[in-house]
Amino acid sequence: MLKMLGAVLVIAATTLAGWVQARQYANRPQQIRRLILALKRLETEIMYGFTPLPEALIRIGEQSGGAVGAIFLTAAQNMKPPDNSTAQDALQLAIGAGWKATAMKTAEQEIMRQFSYTLGTSDRKDQLGHIATAVRQLESEEHEAREEQNRYEKMFRSLGLLFGAFIVIVMY
Incomplete structure (x- = not known):
């Protein structure tokens, strides 16, 4: 009975680990898309809103979630x-802290x-x-992330379960 409980726990733990890793592959393209949309909102704020940069960043942050x-x-x-x-230092500190x-x-x-x-270092047009440029580069990364998701997400879900079964077989 105790061996069976141990086997179930091992399989559950490795399956969960596989699902967590697969979720990372699913989250990456979604977060890149959110980042692209945030930059496009910033573009709109700069172009049409004439909003000071800190206020624009607050709006974008609240909308992006x-x-x-x-x-x-x-x-x-x-x-x-x-x-x-400065805008440069503020964004770099935020990236370092939240990435x-x-x-x-x-x-x-x-x-x-x-x-x-x-x-914040040049005129609006620049x-x-x-x-x-940043949006184009991120769109390229999003495409790669979607390909990785298609390739690896299902594999990690299966690998978690299979690895757990392998451990149980080796242990007994």
Whole structure:
């Protein structure tokens, strides 16, 4: 009876681990899409809203929600007193603090870091060009993430169960 309970626990644990890993593959394209939409909202705020950058980042963060929204909210908070960070520093600090909460990889992080170097340092037309470049790069990463999701998500779900069964077989 105790052996059976142990076997069930091992299989349940490895299956759960497989599902957690598969969920990471499913979350990544969704979060990249949220990031793209957030940048497009920023583009709209810059182009038509004439909204100060901290307020625009707050709006975008609230609309985006989740880990992506938290990055923009943190950046906006970093730009306000007492920190009074520049837009570049505020966004880089926010990326550093909040990126681990996302399912995104370092490629997307690097795109956002590169974008942060240009945020708030040039005129509106130039800013729109930088946002468009970041969006194109993120769309490319989203395409790759969707391919990885299609390739690996189902595999990890199955592997978790199979690995658990393998451990149980080896143990008995």
